[in-house]
Structures are given as structure tokens and as C-alpha cells.
Amino acid sequence: MAMKIIKLFLISIVIFSLTSLTITATASDPSYYDFKEQPQKPLQALDDLYKSILYETLDRARETVRMLDDLYKTFIVLITAEYVDDPSILPAATLSKRVFEAMNKKGWHKARLLDATGTPFNPDNNPRDKFEREAIKAMLSGSTYFEKIEKIEGKDHLRAATSVHAVMQGCISCHPDRKFGDLLGAISYSIPLED
Ligand code: HEC
Numbered sequence: 100m101a102m103k104i105i106k107l108f109l110i111s112i113v114i115f116s117l118t119s120l121t122i123t124a125t126a127s128d129p130s131y132y133d134f135k136e137q138p139q140k141p142l143q144a145l146d147d148l149y150k151s152i153l154y155e156t157l158d159r160a161r162e163t164v165r166m167l168d169d170l171y172k173t174f175i176v177l178i179t180a181e182y183v184d185d186p187s188i189l190p191a192a193t194l195s196k197r198v199f200e201a202m203n204k205k206g207w208h209k210a211r212l213l214d215a216t217g218t219p220f221n222p223d224n225n226p227r228d229k230f231e232r233e234a235i236k237a238m239l240s241g242s243t244y245f246e247k248i249e250k251i252e253g254k255d256h257l258r259a260a261t262s263v264h265a266v267m268q269g270c271i272s273c274h275p276d277r278k279f280g281d282l283l284g285a286i287s288y289s290i291p292l293e294d
Pocket residue numbers: 175176179183184185186187188189190191192193196212213214215218219220221222223224263264265266267269270271272273274283284285
């Protein structure tokens with residue numbers, strides 16, 4: 100019984116000293132007073148912090164789009180130049196669509212090849228939603244890049260589209276209604292901005 104009382108007494112001392120330590124630490128922290136006196140300040144600071152995190156994520160997503168765009172367009176041009184300018188052979192467009200699908204399945208980004216001519220090889224490449232239609236409209240009036248932040252399944256995403264032109268004569272052998280330099284379509288990307 101006596102041991103129990105001593106134990107209880109010791110535990111109370113430990114709890115008491117821990118609580119008073121915490122109180123001293125909080126009270127001596129100057130931001131504690133700032134918060135009481137100016138409740139707007141920390142909220143503003145949190146807001147700024149949130150914005151800076153969002154901008155950082157957005158910058159990183161834009162950089163990812165630039166990197167992917169260079170990668171995809173480089174291999175589309177290389178495949179066309181080195182292997183495929185015969186309409187009967189698997190074109191770079193079809194191959195890149197398979198790569199987009201594989202990247203999506205592996206949980207990376209979503210990408211789509213879009214038509215801007217109104218007469219696509221494959222109707223699957225017609226713009227499907229508002230973003231894709233607006234992107235193609237912007238490209239037809241001369242833009243080479245179009246972006247928006249949109250919620251997809253409740254999460255913010257950067258949606259970006261870059262124009263695709265007949266950058267080499269090889270493109271014309273399969274897209275004969277067009278001439279060198281014409282706008283043929285776009286690649287559209289969706290990059291998540293939240294986990
Ligand atoms: C070997 C023939 C061939 C060559 C060469 C070729 N394409 Fe295509 N292109 C196609 C086919 C076929 C499709 C449809 C692919 C699909 O959706 O499966 C297509 C689709 C596209 C699309 C999507 C719109 C649509 O018509 O469906 C764009 C944009 C495009 N190609 C751009 C290019 C560019 C740029 C080049 C040159 C770098 C090029 N293509 C060279 C055959 C070719």
C-alpha cells in the first residue's frame with residue numbers, strides 16, 4: 100500500500116513538472132504572443148506558405164511537361180526520320196500513343212495525341228472535353244502552348260497542351276493533305292498537383 104502511494108506521488112511529480120515545462124516553453128515563445136495580439140498574421144503566413152507550395156508544385160509540373168514534350172517529340176521525329184515514312188508501316192504517332200498508355204498504367208502522367216485538322220487519321224484523336232477543345236482552338240489561332248489548372252477526381256491537376264506541326268517532309272508522306280510547317284495537332288498532358 101505504501102509503495103503504491105509513493106509510486107502515485109512520484110508519477111504526479113513527473114506529470115506536474117512536464118506540464119509546467121511545456122507551459123514555460125510556450126509562454127517564452129514570442130510567436131505565442133503574436134498570435135494572441137494579431138490573429139491575422141499567422142493565418143496570412145499559412146496562406147502565403149500554401150501559395151508558395153502550390154506555385155512550387157506548379158513550376159515542377161510545368162517543367163515535367165517541358166521535359167516530356169522534348170522527349171516525346173524527339174522520338175517522334177527520330178522514328179519518322181530513321182525508320183518510318185511509308186504509310187504501311189507503324190507510324191511514330193501510334194507508337195507514342197502506346198507509350199502514353201504504358202506511362203499512364205505505371206501511374207505517371209496522362210498524355211493524349213490530339214488532332215487539329217478536323218480530319219484525323221483516327222477519330223480517337225479528336226478533342227474530347229472542354230480543355231482539349233479550347234487548347235486546339237488556341238493552337239488554331241497561333242498558340243503553341245495552352246494550360247489550365249483543373250480538378251480531376253477531386254484533385255488539382257495541371258492540364259497543358261503543346262502544338263504538333265509537320266516539322267519534316269516525312270510527315271507529309273502520310274498526311275498528304277498538309278504541307279510542311281502546318282499545324283497537325285497537339286499533345287495534351289495531365290500532371291497531378293497533389294498526391
Ligand atoms: C507512316 C505514316 C505516318 C507518318 C510518317 C506520320 N504520321 Fe502522323 N499519323 C499517322 C497515323 C496512322 C495516325 C493515327 C494514329 C493513331 O491514332 O493510331 C497519325 C496521327 C497523327 C496525329 C494525330 C491526328 C490524327 O490525324 O489522327 C498527329 C498530330 C500526327 N500524326 C502528326 C505527325 C507528325 C508531326 C509527323 C511527322 C513528324 C507524322 N505525323 C508522321 C501516320 C503517320
